[in-house]
Amino acid sequence: MSGSSSECGFSRGGGERRRNAVVGAMVAAALVGGVCAMAVGGGDAPPPAPGPVARARIAAAAGAPAAVADLDALIAERTGWLRKHPRDEESWAVLGTAQTERAVRLADWGALPEAEEVLERSLEIVSADAGNTEALLGLAVLANARQDHATARDWARQAQKQKPRRWTVYPVLIEAYGGLGDYKSVGKALETLHELYAGSPVRVVTARVYRDRGWREDAAAHAEDAVGSAVGAAEKAAALYALGELAWERGEPLEAVKRYDLALRLAPDHHPSLAARGRALAALGRTEEALRDYQSALAKRPLAEYALEAGELNESLGLDGDADTQYALVGELARKATAGGRNEELVVGRYEADHGDPEEAVELLQAEWDEGRRSVQVADALGWALFRAGRVKEALPYAKKATGEGMRSALFAYHRGEIERALQRYGPARRYIGQALRTNPRFSPLLAPAARDALDALGQPPPGGPRKVTGKEGMVVKPKPKAGTVHPGGGAPAGQGRGAASGAAPPQAAKPAEPIKPAEPVKPAEPVKPQPAARPVPATSGQSTGSGGAGRSGSP
Numbered sequence: 001m002s003g004s005s006s007e008c009g010f011s012r013g014g015g016e017r018r019r020n021a022v023v024g025a026m027v028a029a030a031l032v033g034g035v036c037a038m039a040v041g042g043g044d045a046p047p048p049a050p051g052p053v054a055r056a057r058i059a060a061a062a063g064a065p066a067a068v069a070d071l072d073a074l075i076a077e078r079t080g081w082l083r084k085h086p087r088d089e090e091s092w093a094v095l096g097t098a099q100t101e102r103a104v105r106l107a108d109w110g111a112l113p114e115a116e117e118v119l120e121r122s123l124e125i126v127s128a129d130a131g132n133t134e135a136l137l138g139l140a141v142l143a144n145a146r147q148d149h150a151t152a153r154d155w156a157r158q159a160q161k162q163k164p165r166r167w168t169v170y171p172v173l174i175e176a177y178g179g180l181g182d183y184k185s186v187g188k189a190l191e192t193l194h195e196l197y198a199g200s201p202v203r204v205v206t207a208r209v210y211r212d213r214g215w216r217e218d219a220a221a222h223a224e225d226a227v228g229s230a231v232g233a234a235e236k237a238a239a240l241y242a243l244g245e246l247a248w249e250r251g252e253p254l255e256a257v258k259r260y261d262l263a264l265r266l267a268p269d270h271h272p273s274l275a276a277r278g279r280a281l282a283a284l285g286r287t288e289e290a291l292r293d294y295q296s297a298l299a300k301r302p303l304a305e306y307a308l309e310a311g312e313l314n315e316s317l318g319l320d321g322d323a324d325t326q327y328a329l330v331g332e333l334a335r336k337a338t339a340g341g342r343n344e345e346l347v348v349g350r351y352e353a354d355h356g357d358p359e360e361a362v363e364l365l366q367a368e369w370d371e372g373r374r375s376v377q378v379a380d381a382l383g384w385a386l387f388r389a390g391r392v393k394e395a396l397p398y399a400k401k402a403t404g405e406g407m408r409s410a411l412f413a414y415h416r417g418e419i420e421r422a423l424q425r426y427g428p429a430r431r432y433i434g435q436a437l438r439t440n441p442r443f444s445p446l447l448a449p450a451a452r453d454a455l456d457a458l459g460q461p462p463p464g465g466p467r468k469v470t471g472k473e474g475m476v477v478k479p480k481p482k483a484g485t486v487h488p489g490g491g492a493p494a495g496q497g498r499g500a501a502s503g504a505a506p507p508q509a510a511k512p513a514e515p516i517k518p519a520e521p522v523k524p525a526e527p528v529k530p531q532p533a534a535r536p537v538p539a540t541s542g543q544s545t546g547s548g549g550a551g552r553s554g555s556p
Contacts (some may be wrong), residue, residue: 056317092122093134109340181374214406271301283442316445361385410443448543
């Protein structure tokens, strides 16, 4: 900012300029998912006018999400101001960031190019190098909204260099690092965030990070604290949604529905809670209500992922015509999002893997991986696409990446289990498919039944146990045979269930010979499951999270 010298970046010009700078500072850097602005201070600003604009400013100053109606009012107010004061770089940054937040809340991706133009206008007036931190953060938020996490990381790092003590930089960085699969950097950014601020929005971010690390109890504790300390309705709804997601992921759909209901009661426009409630209601067998929720969510926030979930629910109910309609909508919504600059390759890849062309899914997702987007979500989707395309050996390293970072996902576990089964690694197959069903027995209307079929086909592990187990998963070291002993070939466990929701599993390789006694065949013993290492104590404010697993190049 021109003439800026304070931590919050206020201009030191005339009185009108100072008043506008404070307004801009209060609402700058509106961050997707709930972190919207910077800390503000000083006595130059007049008291905010009552009404939605004031509410949006207050929410932004607290780093909380604003209601859509309040964002609309703020956008209109800043637009009117800029007609009279076109050289106000701070208000251009505020306007562009608010437009981005609104676009994300409504899945109105066609509004993102306009938001980008507004943010670039701010940089034309005062460049990034001259200290326009608000525009830098706005561009980082915009890049995250487009799923362009590498660009978001670069913009946010530049803002971090300018204002390393501004806490709202770090949630933007955490989202970008997570999308890139750089979990070591996620942990470091969270440590710094805890040192700088401990409000409700930070607790929601912490709950999300802890969930991704598999620390569910700690994630739930932070989400509960966020509910208790939240101020506005939109802020409280975001925390309740986080609690609902945790309940869903641990296989408690009724508890999840209660949390989503509360969120929607407080903030009826919180569309993520609406779609998530539909998913949980379907797991409870309340399918008519679930379909209504999906349709309402799609009408208000048309996301391709909602259409995919609705299509799979319809397919599971035998409503093939409705399923086809929803699957066609996946492609239509993805194309609209792409036209606005948003990357929808992940959801399109998931659709193609199970309901379209698996080879096309591999091509899309491999490009994502090669370009550096190496999150566990991309790893899981790419591994599954390779499996569905019949390239099973190539699939396993990606499945290991997805299940090895700590996130306890029933979907990831099921995918890995089927890949292990196709490779005739029956012990690991039982382990991961069983883990999926223990984690959430109703994790998918199509894949949960397939998981039960697969586990039934695998049967029980053979009696007894291995004589010696190495440190390598699934490898049993057998004693040397006595002189003269003959080891004729044996069979592998019989019965192969479905490998995916649609289509058959990839062809099975020839079954390897197994040692048996001369008179009576015996199935190979399953290796002993290794005991997990003790989990590090999760961080509280100002402590390390213990996050590990930095993003890496090449194969996972």
